[in-house]
Amino acid sequence: MSGASTAASATEASKTGLGKGGISVESLTKRFGDNTILDALSVDVLPGQTVAVIGPSGAGKTTFLRTLNWLEKPDEGSITCNDVTIHAGDEDSRLLSQFRSKSAMVFQHYNLFSNMTALGNVSIGMRRVLGMDRKTAEDKAHELLDRVGLTDVADHYPSQLSGGQQQRVGIARALAMDPEYILFDEPTSALDPEWVGEVLKVMRGIADDGITMIVVSHEMRFVRNIASRVLFLEGGHIVEDGTPAEIFDHPRQERTRQFLSEAFTLPEQQYR
Ligand SMILES: Nc1ncnc2c1ncn2[C@@H]1O[C@H](COP(=O)(O)OP(=O)(O)O)[C@@H](O)[C@H]1O
Numbered sequence: 001m002s003g004a005s006t007a008a009s010a011t012e013a014s015k016t017g018l019g020k021g022g023i024s025v026e027s028l029t030k031r032f033g034d035n036t037i038l039d040a041l042s043v044d045v046l047p048g049q050t051v052a053v054i055g056p057s058g059a060g061k062t063t064f065l066r067t068l069n070w071l072e073k074p075d076e077g078s079i080t081c082n083d084v085t086i087h088a089g090d091e092d093s094r095l096l097s098q099f100r101s102k103s104a105m106v107f108q109h110y111n112l113f114s115n116m117t118a119l120g121n122v123s124i125g126m127r128r129v130l131g132m133d134r135k136t137a138e139d140k141a142h143e144l145l146d147r148v149g150l151t152d153v154a155d156h157y158p159s160q161l162s163g164g165q166q167q168r169v170g171i172a173r174a175l176a177m178d179p180e181y182i183l184f185d186e187p188t189s190a191l192d193p194e195w196v197g198e199v200l201k202v203m204r205g206i207a208d209d210g211i212t213m214i215v216v217s218h219e220m221r222f223v224r225n226i227a228s229r230v231l232f233l234e235g236g237h238i239v240e241d242g243t244p245a246e247i248f249d250h251p252r253q254e255r256t257r258q259f260l261s262e263a264f265t266l267p268e269q270q271y272r
């Protein structure tokens with residue numbers, strides 16, 4: 001169920017939309033100086049898919065995620081999310097903010113405001129970006145903190161929270177923006193092993209709710225058990241695209257096989 005062939009093209013999307021959370025990336029190229037990091041990369045993501053992006057360090061995984069909400073501007077190509085298409089070079093600020101409002105990002109190092117409580121971190125975007133009044137935003141923030149299991153620490157500052165709790169605040173903050181898709185950049189890789197499980201549990205809940213997720217992760221439990229699809233990124237291209245079972249048990253490309261044996265053997269043994 002790779003879905004790559006079944007999503008509507010970006011052209012059709014401009015008329016009908018891809019569906020909430022559907023994404024179509026067309027010939028996306030990103031260069032840093034002379035280095036081509038993404039090389040005419042194309043991929044379609046269906047509404048509700050949970051996509052793991054794997055690949056060696058420096059492959060461009062972070063760059064790819066950042067282009068998906070235009071934090072990084074591509075040099076060529078276009079991205080459609082549901083009913084909004086943006087092309088490289090587009091500068092229209094209304095279009096940019098419309099596009100950006102489709103997604104939210106969860107970072108490896110949480111990126112919380114250290115001078116705000118958990119409640120403040122979750123509600124600030126709803127107030128500043130979505131224009132909610134304080135009461136409405138804080139009520140919603142309490143609901144979201146409940147959802148990620150942090151009811152009791154709403155008034156704690158990041159320094160008073162464990163890594164796992166901080167990342168769950170990061171996830172609640174992303175949910176607060178009511179995005180069509182959430183981009184996660186190695187959300188568990190900075191965590192002590194004891195906190196990984198609680199973050200994965202929250203991520204599974206989001207996947208089950210049908211929100212599209214694109215997750216850069218080498219966390220075997222996530223990739224194997226939660227992701228519906230795996231993309232192996234290397235050399236600016238998607239080298240392989242399939243279900244976790246296809247990628248792990250029957251990789252078609254020798255390069256995928258090599259990468260998996262180097263990157264995934266150890267964690268799998270650890271977590272068994
Ligand atoms: N802002 C930047 N300026 C110049 N080079 C960058 C920048 N960001 C990333 N790169 C380079 O792009 C390549 C891909 O980086 P990145 O997307 O972070 O890879 P990954 O997340 O897969 O490890 C690396 O060679 C990195 O050094």
Ligand SMILES: [Mg+2]
Nearest residue numbers: 061062063185
């Ligand atoms: Mg990275």
